[in-house]
Amino acid sequence: MNRIILAFLIGFSTFLSAQTIKSPSEFFGVALGEEFHLHHQVIDYYNYLAEVAPDRVKVSQYGKTYEKRPLLLVYVSSASNLSNLENIRKEHLNNINGSSSAKKAIAWLSYNVHGNESVSTEASMLTIYKLLTENSDYLNDVVVIMDPCINPDGRDRYVTWYNQNKNEPFNVDPNSVEHHEGWLTGRPNHYMFDLNRDWAWLTQIESQQRIKLYNQWLPHIHVDFHEQGVDAPYYFAPAAEPYNEVISEFQRNFQMEIGKNHARYFDEKGWLYFTKEVFDLLYPSYGDTYPTYNGSIGMTYEQGGSGRAGLGVITSNRDTLTLKDRIAHHTTTGLSTVEMASKNAERLNTEFRKYYTRNDFSFKNYVLSGEGDKIDLLSDLLDQHEIKYIKTNEEINGKGLNFETGKTGSFKQKGDQIVITSDQTKQNLIKVLFEPSAKLTDSVTYDITAWSLPYAYGLNAFASEKPISVKGNSDSAFKSNVLTTGAYAYIADWNSMKDARFLSELIKEKIKVRYSNEPFTIEGESFHRGSLIVTKLDNSNTEFISKLEQIANKHKVKLKSVKTGFVDKGKDFGSDAVTMIKPAKVAILRGEPTSTLSFGEIWHYFEQQLGYPVSVLDTDYLSRVDLSKYDVLVLPDGSYGSFMDEKQLGSLKDWVGNGGRLIAISGAVKGLEGEKGFGIKSKKSKKDSTSVLLPYAAKQREGMKKAITGAIFKIDMDPTHPLAYGYGSSYYSLKNNEDTYTFLKSGNVGYIQKETKPLSGFAGSSIQTDLENTLVFGVENYKRGSVVYLIDNPLFRGFWENGKLLFANAIFMVP
Numbered sequence: 001m002n003r004i005i006l007a008f009l010i011g012f013s014t015f016l017s018a019q020t021i022k023s024p025s026e027f028f029g030v031a032l033g034e035e036f037h038l039h040h041q042v043i044d045y046y047n048y049l050a051e052v053a054p055d056r057v058k059v060s061q062y063g064k065t066y067e068k069r070p071l072l073l074v075y076v077s078s079a080s081n082l083s084n085l086e087n088i089r090k091e092h093l094n095n096i097n098g099s100s101s102a103k104k105a106i107a108w109l110s111y112n113v114h115g116n117e118s119v120s121t122e123a124s125m126l127t128i129y130k131l132l133t134e135n136s137d138y139l140n141d142v143v144v145i146m147d148p149c150i151n152p153d154g155r156d157r158y159v160t161w162y163n164q165n166k167n168e169p170f171n172v173d174p175n176s177v178e179h180h181e182g183w184l185t186g187r188p189n190h191y192m193f194d195l196n197r198d199w200a201w202l203t204q205i206e207s208q209q210r211i212k213l214y215n216q217w218l219p220h221i222h223v224d225f226h227e228q229g230v231d232a233p234y235y236f237a238p239a240a241e242p243y244n245e246v247i248s249e250f251q252r253n254f255q256m257e258i259g260k261n262h263a264r265y266f267d268e269k270g271w272l273y274f275t276k277e278v279f280d281l282l283y284p285s286y287g288d289t290y291p292t293y294n295g296s297i298g299m300t301y302e303q304g305g306s307g308r309a310g311l312g313v314i315t316s317n318r319d320t321l322t323l324k325d326r327i328a329h330h331t332t333t334g335l336s337t338v339e340m341a342s343k344n345a346e347r348l349n350t351e352f353r354k355y356y357t358r359n360d361f362s363f364k365n366y367v368l369s370g371e372g373d374k375i376d377l378l379s380d381l382l383d384q385h386e387i388k389y390i391k392t393n394e395e396i397n398g399k400g401l402n403f404e405t406g407k408t409g410s411f412k413q414k415g416d417q418i419v420i421t422s423d424q425t426k427q428n429l430i431k432v433l434f435e436p437s438a439k440l441t442d443s444v445t446y447d448i449t450a451w452s453l454p455y456a457y458g459l460n461a462f463a464s465e466k467p468i469s470v471k472g473n474s475d476s477a478f479k480s481n482v483l484t485t486g487a488y489a490y491i492a493d494w495n496s497m498k499d500a501r502f503l504s505e506l507i508k509e510k511i512k513v514r515y516s517n518e519p520f521t522i523e524g525e526s527f528h529r530g531s532l533i534v535t536k537l538d539n540s541n542t543e544f545i546s547k548l549e550q551i552a553n554k555h556k557v558k559l560k561s562v563k564t565g566f567v568d569k570g571k572d573f574g575s576d577a578v579t580m581i582k583p584a585k586v587a588i589l590r591g592e593p594t595s596t597l598s599f600g601e602i603w604h605y606f607e608q609q610l611g612y613p614v615s616v617l618d619t620d621y622l623s624r625v626d627l628s629k630y631d632v633l634v635l636p637d638g639s640y641g642s643f644m645d646e647k648q649l650g651s652l653k654d655w656v657g658n659g660g661r662l663i664a665i666s667g668a669v670k671g672l673e674g675e676k677g678f679g680i681k682s683k684k685s686k687k688d689s690t691s692v693l694l695p696y697a698a699k700q701r702e703g704m705k706k707a708i709t710g711a712i713f714k715i716d717m718d719p720t721h722p723l724a725y726g727y728g729s730s731y732y733s734l735k736n737n738e739d740t741y742t743f744l745k746s747g748n749v750g751y752i753q754k755e756t757k758p759l760s761g762f763a764g765s766s767i768q769t770d771l772e773n774t775l776v777f778g779v780e781n782y783k784r785g786s787v788v789y790l791i792d793n794p795l796f797r798g799f800w801e802n803g804k805l806l807f808a809n810a811i812f813m814v815p
Contacts, residue, residue: 021052021132024125032126033324034311036118036159039069039152045125046074046148053132055079056139063209066190069152071206073213076128077143078136088143089217095349096218096295096356096425105345106219107338108145108296110287113196115154116186116307117227118162119323123330124148124225130335138338141345145217150206150287151188151195158186162310170311172320174230181307183592191608192600193798196224197283197447199290200433201799202384203604214291215386220348221341222296224287225330227306231316233272234329235302236262239288240280242441246428247281247292248358250351254297254344262336271329282440283447284432285799293429295355297348301333361422363463366434367396370459372416373496377801378457379418387426390419390472400464403436403454404714404730406759411462419470436463437760448710448736450761451799455712455732458802478556483549487536487561489573490548491522494530495726497609497801500808502555503532504612507583509547512538515813517577517722520570523562530725530813533573535565538580581812584631584661586612591619598637598665601795605807609798612811619643627655632811634663637793640671649676657783663810665790666737673741678787679780683740685770704764710736711761715750715776722813723749723779723788726805732759733776733792734800738767741775741791750777750792777806779814788814 024032027045037045050059058075065071081088081104094100109127111120124146131139149155158181166178173179189195189204198207228235237255259275266273279300281289292298304315305326312322341348368378375391382389396413422430432438433453440449454461483490493499494515506513514533519526534548552559565573572578586606590599606614617625617633627633633655649672656662656678664672673680685706717724717731724731731750735758743751756771757763763771778789788810794803 021049021129023129032122033322033327036162036311036323037122038159039149039156042121042125042148043070043072046072046128049128049132056082056132057128058082058085062213063205065153065206067153069156071150071152071209072148074128074146074148075143076131076139076146078139081139081143085143093218095353098353098357102349103141103345105142105221105341105348106145106217107142107221107223107341108147108214108217108219108291109223109225109334109337110147110150111225112148112155113150113224113287114187114194114226115151115156115189116158116181117225117305118155118158118186118307119227119303119305119326119330120225121149121155122323123327123334126327126331127334130331131338135335135338138335138342140342142338142341144338145219147210150210153190154186154188157184158307161186166310172312172314174308174313178310179308179313184596185307187307188596188600191604192596193604194597196226196287197285197797199287200285200385200451201797202381203798208384211384218294219291219296220352221337222287222291222298223334223337224298224300225334226300226302227309227326228302228304229306230304230308230313230321232302232304233274234266234304234333235274235277235279235300236333237299238276239299240277240446242445243281244284244289244293244432245439246431248351248355250354251292251297254351255299258297258299258337258340261340262333265332265336278446280446282438282445282449284429284451286447293432294426295352295428301330303329355428356425359423359427361427361431362465363401363431363435364422364466365400365464365468366420366430366454366461367398367400367411367413367417367464367468368420368454368459368461369413369415369417370457371495373498374457374459374801375416375418377497378453378459381453382420385426385429387420387430388424390470392417392419392470392473394470394473396468396470398462398464398468399466400462401436403452403461403463403759406436413460413462419468421467423467434463440762444704445709445762448734448761450710450712450734450758452712452760455760456734456800456802458732478558480553481549481559483545483559483561485545486563488563488565489533489535491527491560491562492532492552492557493527494532495528495805497804497808498555499532499557499726500805500812501609501611502551502557503581503808503812504610505551505555506534506548507581508613509551511544511548513581514538514573514578515581515725516571517579518571521568522564523560523568525560528726529720530722530809533578535573579815582631584811585615585629586632586634586811587615587617587630588634589619589622589636590616593640593643594619594636594638595667598793601793601798602634602636602665604798605795605804609804610808623648623651627651627660628658630660632661632663635665635668635671637666637668639667644671644677646676653678653782656785656787659784661786661788661810661814663788663790665795666739666793669741669789669791670739672787678782679744680778680787680789681742683742683770683774685740685766704762705766706738706764706770708735708738708763708767709761710734711758711763713752713758713771714755715752717750718748721747721749721779722815723777723806723809725809725813732802734796735763735792736796737791738770739791740770741789743773743775744778744780747779747781748775749779751775786814
């Protein structure tokens with residue numbers, strides 16, 4: 001009898017609470033879907049819910065964006081679950097090793113990773129309201145974690161733009177300006193990065209802060225809410241092929257079950273949807289794949305609309321798609337997801353445990369060696385993902401797959417090394433991030449097909465099929481410099497971004513620096529090309545030594561003090577081969593026709609990685625800018641087309657001819673060729689006349705023969721050229737375009753000769769033929785200046801660490 005009374009009281013209390021909770025429409029005084037809400041307004045609503053239902057809603061700030069907007073997680077569950085939240089979390093994590101009896105399901109819902117896919121955050125508010133009211137029974141067995149807006153900077157950029165440009169009332173005519181964002185859309189974050197491609201690489205502050213909380217929960221289910229083109233129907237799981245092979249049978253099957261549950265609700269309403277197309281589960285840095293590789297049922301849900309849709313728009317089918325429609329669809333799939341988690345809590349816990357107990361991978365260890373700076377950089381990323389490793393400098397002997405040759409054999413490695421074993425909690429993620437080549441069940445994919453971290457970090461690597469026993473005995477801990485005034489000069493290596501940051505700060509502090517164009521040996525120690533030399537003669541200020549010491553210790557750069565400029569081998573410090581580094585004044589071009597993503601990569605590189613001042617010039621007023629004030633101009637990737645007309649090319653050629661250095665990335669290179677351009681020339685591909693006879697249905701597959709879907713190639717490098725200082729005779733390049741160029745008359749720094757098969761990832765048979773004898777990186781001297789061609793983007797998504805020193809060379813080393 002007491003139990004019946006208690007159940008009645010709990011139910012009655014929930015009923016009364018539901019009557020007092022305001023819906024989003026009631027709270028804002030405007031029907032949800034009739035306007036967009038700025039981020040601070042959304043926060044107000046969630047804080048309101050935490051105030052009126054504190055037993056069932058908890059709001060927690062986990063960080064801030066680059067523009068200082070708060071990042072929130074909202075926990076919603078039954079009163080008994082929320083009061084026991086920390087114990088539920090611990091029990092869930094203990095379930096990984098089978099030492100718990102976890103019973104609750106954990107469902108994490110992420111909204112608005114792309115800022116102009118703006119329905120997501122609006123739908124999140126209706127979703128939590130319904131979970132607290134009419135669907136509260138779902139919460140008895142589920143803890144729901146909601147991130148209402150992963151990308152507040154992008155969202156507010158879009159909402160502000162839309163409010164400034166929309167008609168009153170809004171206009172559904174797709175030609176009206178409210179349906180046409182400008183060059184800088186709301187999709188990316190402050191630095192124009194796509195946060196939905198940054199889960200694994202963690203280049204952005206939003207990703208870095210989120211991953212800490214994500215690893216504290218590792219939910220059973222993770223949903224990433226998106227929007228796609230205006231004319232597309234709704235997409236939900238199951239995903240398209242290819243699936244990565246670490247994805248379990250249960251993860252595949254449960255996606256199908258969730259999809260069928262969604263379909264039941266959509267069928268009742270007569271709403272259109274599609275599944276098993278377009279959106280695959282391969283690239284590891286998405287909001288569906290990264291959680292999947294950490295044991296979740298990771299899914300993307302895509303609503304038609306995005307930045308084009310506004311509050312309402314006419315589609316190509318002459319239907320009107322409204323924000324209210326979009327909210328209804330996302331709310332339905334969100335609630336359906338939580339419902340499925342609630343009904344399958346026990347099963348989710350059982351299968352989650354199984355996912356983490358498998359250990360059937362062929363490679364038991366990954367052994368990586370190389371520059372200590374690069375090892376440290378990789379270990380920082382592993383720490384963020386809570387992947388365990390051992391650093392060592394003992395000799396390691398073993399047998400394994402050589403990442404450079406693709407062949408298995410014996411190996412012996414010395415020096416700075418890092419060893420990662422597969423026998424640990426994150427074994428599935430390790431396989432995905434470190435395997436030399438992902439297994440492809442389908443070459444038609446949504447993103448790049450290669451990303452293996454040893455290539456991205458420029459490290460030698462072997463994958464061993466047998467466990468390797470090694471002790472952590474690395475003694476490479478940095479020992480602070482203590483500089484004396486009696487030295488003739490101070491020398492630093494040049495082989496990593498750490499050295500580039502060191503140089504950047506020296507320049508900002510007005511300390512003069514030289515670099516050697518030849519290898520040399522002095523006082524028993526050898527140095528490579530590019531080594532930095534700070535002489536006492538160049539820096540007469542008596543305080544420069546203390547500043548130099550402070551900066552070197554800050555960046556953990558070891559300096560060698562020498563008493564003479566007379567070298568044992570090589571060129572003396574007074575030789576023409578030892579060049580003064582000019583404090584370059586750098587500008588980046590932005591605006592149409594540049595790629596926002598490429599511009600963002602460069603902007604972030606200068607401000608957040610290199611720490612070097614840069615001016616941003618917009619194409620709208622470039623013609624009015626006196627370029628003689630700048631030493632370096634960077635052209636991001638893009639489709640330059642008519643922008644690079646005869647007048648524009650003439651202006652750039654005059655500037656370069658007077659001593660400027662032009663750096664062109666990927667698509668920008670195409671804008672510089674031709675009779676009126678510089679010396680770069682496209683390579684003509686061989687035509688296949690039979691392709692016109694292909695059946696219509698075979699066109700896409702046939703087109704893949706000429707496609708590169710983000711593949712890794714080993715290219716030859718000329719290490720004697722300043723653009724390649726700090727590198728050896730080869731380089732791992734991530735190729736994301738099919739553009740091919742012939743060799744320059746001179747200055748061919750990185751190139752592909754006969755070996756056109758990628759080390760990792762997909763490249764079609766025809767494009768492999770076209771790549772033979774083509775340029776990848778080059779420098780063309782033009783009168784008093786130079787043009788640097790970077791056909792492959794060395795800063796791609798900010799995660800291709802091995803390309804970042806190359807870009808620093810383009811800024812500081814290339815004459």
